[in-house]
Amino acid sequence: MTFEQMRIFLEAAHFGSFTHAAERLGLTQSAVSVSIKKLEEKLDVPLFDRSGRRLMLTEAGQVLLNEAERILRDVELTMRRVEGRRPVSPSALVACTPSAYDFWMPHLLARDNGPGASGVDLVRGSVNEVAAYVMRGTADAGVTSAMPSHPQFRQVAVFADRLVLCAHPERAQHVPADLSWKSLAEQAPLLWEHGELTQTLTAALVSHHVEPERVAHPVLRLSSSTAVISALLGGHYIGFVADRAAQPWLMSGRLVRIGMLEIPVRYWLFGLREHDIDRFVALFGTRVE
Incomplete structure (x- = not known):
């Protein structure tokens, strides 16, 4: 599969239309x-279900969509990495x-007196993607809530x-003011982020004898x-939220904190051992080895 085919497939998948994909790409x-x-024909599998008015991805098409997005994102990051090595504009x-x-990270980089912030660019990815970017050298360092x-x-706790x-x-x-882990299931269903912080949260629930599937x-x-x-x-549910994300809503009174239940989360800065990550550590002021 060529990059051109990949781009065409992605546009068709995103818009559910060959016509719209053609308009976006300047093709017929x-x-x-x-x-x-x-x-x-090359893959010997249909990628789209053409039976309805709108193109729908088949199961194979969905797999290709996920992988194609990842591949093109990696290519973009690699290009940024190479461009960052230009002598006139060094960046990390x-x-x-x-x-x-x-x-x-945006807050840390935006500080007027933030040491080490000059020339640092950020990119977003999943826990596994961040680790892969650093391992391949596409990124100089990574920041994640999962200790690599x-x-x-x-790695350095930052x-x-x-x-x-x-x-x-x-x-x-x-909700009872003295809500305990034992009675947490009585307030189900609960909401939380099913992504980066899932492992930390589910491990905490299990340690307090709460079955994540039940709540x-x-x-x-x-x-x-x-x-x-x-x-x-919306007012229908309770849920676990990162305190940093919730603070503006708690301060405005649109959300309130329930009880004293909390789960600690630590973030780690990491890089390959042969690379110097101390310039990035300086962004955080303090650190814990």
């Missing part, structure tokens, strides 16, 4: 259709998981957060702290 509709057909790339990217265990990484239980004030009125919402499996907060503002 027939050129897009032929490209997709040749790709399907730090890959961050969503919570670090959304709620921590690979022996080639050196800041801490916590998951706190929150709800809309009206929903909070129906999780059966349908609303939200992938970001922002989405969880949006759902909590």
Whole structure:
């Protein structure tokens, strides 16, 4: 599969239309259709269900969509990495998981007196993507809430957060002020981020003898702290949210904290052992080895 075929497939998949994909790419509709057909013939599997008015991805098409997005994102990061080595504009790339990217790193880089901030660029990715970027050298360093265990990484604990239980004030009125881990299941279903922080949260629930499957919402499996907060503002649920993300809503009174249940979260800066990550450590002021 060529990069051109990949780009055409992605546009068709995103818009559900060969016509719209053609308009976006400056091609004819027939050129897009032929490209997709040749790709399907090469792979010997249909990528789109063409039976309805709108193109729908098949199971194989969904797999290709996920992989193609990842591949093109890697290519873009590699290009940024190479461009950053231009003598006239040296820069470094730090890959961050969503919570670090959304709620921590921009603030640190925007500080007027932030040491080490000059020439640092950020990119967002999942826990596994961040580790892969650093391992391949695409990123100079990574920041994630999951401590990397690979022996080639050196890691430094740089800041801490916590998951706190929150709800809309009206929903909070129906929750006991002394809510305990033991009685948490009585307030189910609960919301939380099903992504970066899932492992930390589920491990904490299990350690307190709470079965995550019993308290999780059966349908609303939200992938970001922002989405969880949006759902909590609806007033129907309670849920765990990173304190850093929840603070503006807690201060405004649109959300309130429930009880004293909390789960500590630590963030790690890491890089390959042969690389110097101390310039990035300086961004955080303090550190814990």
